[in-house]
Amino acid sequence: MLRPVVHPFSLQNRPFPGWLLAAICVLILPQAALAQGEWELTPESEAALDRGLDWLAKNQGPKGNWESNDLGLVAMGTLAFLADGHAPGRGKYGRTVERAVDYLLTNAKPSGLLNVADAQRDMYNHGLATFVLGQAHGMTGDPRINSTLDRSLKLIANTQCEDGGWDYRARRQDHGHDLSLAVMQAKALRSAVDSGLEVPPEVIQMAIASVRDHYEPEGISRNAPETEQMKRAGQFTYSRNGGKSSTAMAAAGVVCLQEFGQYDDWRIRKNMDIINAKIEEVKGREERHNGKLPFDAYTLYYVGQALYQVGGDDWKRSYPILRDQVVASQVIRPDSPRDHGKWSAGAHLGGMPSELYGTAVGCFILAMPNRYLPILQEGRIEGLSQQFNSN
Numbered sequence: 001m002l003r004p005v006v007h008p009f010s011l012q013n014r015p016f017p018g019w020l021l022a023a024i025c026v027l028i029l030p031q032a033a034l035a036q037g038e039w040e041l042t043p044e045s046e047a048a049l050d051r052g053l054d055w056l057a058k059n060q061g062p063k064g065n066w067e068s069n070d071l072g073l074v075a076m077g078t079l080a081f082l083a084d085g086h087a088p089g090r091g092k093y094g095r096t097v098e099r100a101v102d103y104l105l106t107n108a109k110p111s112g113l114l115n116v117a118d119a120q121r122d123m124y125n126h127g128l129a130t131f132v133l134g135q136a137h138g139m140t141g142d143p144r145i146n147s148t149l150d151r152s153l154k155l156i157a158n159t160q161c162e163d164g165g166w167d168y169r170a171r172r173q174d175h176g177h178d179l180s181l182a183v184m185q186a187k188a189l190r191s192a193v194d195s196g197l198e199v200p201p202e203v204i205q206m207a208i209a210s211v212r213d214h215y216e217p218e219g220i221s222r223n224a225p226e227t228e229q230m231k232r233a234g235q236f237t238y239s240r241n242g243g244k245s246s247t248a249m250a251a252a253g254v255v256c257l258q259e260f261g262q263y264d265d266w267r268i269r270k271n272m273d274i275i276n277a278k279i280e281e282v283k284g285r286e287e288r289h290n291g292k293l294p295f296d297a298y299t300l301y302y303v304g305q306a307l308y309q310v311g312g313d314d315w316k317r318s319y320p321i322l323r324d325q326v327v328a329s330q331v332i333r334p335d336s337p338r339d340h341g342k343w344s345a346g347a348h349l350g351g352m353p354s355e356l357y358g359t360a361v362g363c364f365i366l367a368m369p370n371r372y373l374p375i376l377q378e379g380r381i382e383g384l385s386q387q388f389n390s391n
Contacts, residue, residue, distance in 0.1 A: 039320055040369035048327045049084060051341030052363040056080055056356070057096045058337065064099025066356045071114050072125035073353055074103055075132040076360040082132070083367035083376075087140050101136055104129055105148050112151025113170050122170040123159070127184025130156065134191030138374035153192050156185050157203045164210030178239050179214045182207060183252040183302065187375075190259040194374040204260050211256040213240050214249070215267050226266075235271050247278045247295065251302035258309035272314050275303055279318045282325055289332045294325035296346035297361040304365045308376065319369075326362050 035041045056077055060066055065074045078100040081093050088098040107116050114129035115122045130152040137145045159166060165176015166185050176182065186207055189199050216222050217234035236253030237245045250271040257265045282294040293300050304322060307315050326343075333339045343358035371377050 035369040035371070039316060040323075042323075042327075044327050045323050045366050048330050048341075049363055049366040051330065051332075052343070052359050052366070053081060053084060053086075053093060055341035055359055056363065057093055059352075059355075060096055060099065062099075064096075064103040067352050068356065069107075070117050070121070070125060070353065071104055071107060072121070072128040073356050073360075074100055075114075075125075075129040076364075077356055078104070079132045079135065079373075080360040080363035080367070082135055082139060083364050083373055084370060085372040088136065088142060097136075101133070101142075101145070104133060105144060108148045108152065110151075111170075112148065112153075112155040114152055115170075119170075120168045123166050123168055123181050124184060126152065126155065126170065127166075127181070127188045130188035131184070131191045134188060134194065134197075135373050135375060138191070138194050138196075139372070149192070149197070153188065153197060153199070156188055157200060160185075160203055160206060163213075164206030164208075176210060179211065179236060179249055179252050179256075180238065182210055182214075183256050186211070186256040186259050191375060208257070208260055208262060211236075211253055212265075212267065214238075214253060216245070230266050233270060234267070235274050236267070246299070247275060248299040248302055250274045251299065251306040254306040255302055255309060258306070268310065272306065272310055275306055276314060276318050279303070279321050283321045285325060285328075288328055289330060291331045291342060291344040291355075291358065292329050293343050293346060293358060293362060294322060294329065297343075297349075297357045298345075298347060300326075300365060301361045304368060308368055323366060326365050330362065 056066075060077070066077055068074060078097060081097045081100075085091070086093040086097050088094060088101050104114065108114055109116075113122065113126055114133075115125040117125060130149065133145055133149050133152065136142065137149055155170060156166075159170050159172050161167060161172060161176040162174045163176055164182075165178075166181040167173055167177050168181065189204065189207070192199055213222075214236050215229075215234060216237045217224065217229040217232045219232055220228060222229075222240075235245050235250045238249050254268050254271050254275070257263075257268055262268075278295075285294065295303060300322075304319075307318055307322070329343060331339050331342050341359070342355050343362040345354040345357035345361070349357060368376060
């Protein structure tokens, strides 16, 4: 049973494990996790964030959905504001956030499914929208979110496939599809934990095992003993059967393991080396103010989170490069309000969906050092690894 809380930091006399108490204690002290100086935030990055949020607010539309029925994209637009500390009904963009959250809640199906687009996008949109609702719940304790979030989280648990992954469609079957689906659900489940909701440990254990199955060492079988795999380079791949490798999947695998406290998993370091090298490649790129992010929006979203969650030298060395390239690529056209402050997503999107996705991710990356989101406040939670260890 996923247990909703009435207040984001109160479990109303319900029993809970010690590691969750640690998470809650960190969450109620966000002042201890403010930006650490100009290597994280600069006047230029703050101005770019303001321009991006202004673009999102002006182009949201009266329905609150940026002309889209894709709840994943609407959730990303919502996340951009939450990441800068804006909450439904509060502050400069309070009404903007309220409209977006209302759109998500209104379009939730009785089953809890958060998708009204093509069924092939069920678990993409559902995972992302559930994650964002979990963050909104953790920031506000809004009781309107409780029942929808509870049903949505149950649906994730109930549609987990027998091998620990998920399919594109909201259905349980023998085999999940790929790592891109697993990371969406991983973030949603961890968001639930951060908001004080209980998730069955076996769901997490199976998900961790599934993510590790997507790791491929160079030159030997992925079924080789770990002691042999650890000696070689390797990275996370899209599928379990030698599927394509990419920066996005390297970052997605790191994010999954970090979300569930597998901080010392040896696969993280190997993938972070790949991610840092790719970031070095975009350093000083000469494209300026053309709306083209340093990576496509999907990749950038996970690369930024992988850097932040691993922290330390990885974050300090590579985040400023990423941040400055995001700032430099933003469209600056004060004479064209329709374009001023936006980014494009790249990859296969175009038009408003591309601008919404790209601008939302650009804003999210620039807002990360503010640490307003619950998932960016908890830091390393000792004991989480033991709670969910699948070994």
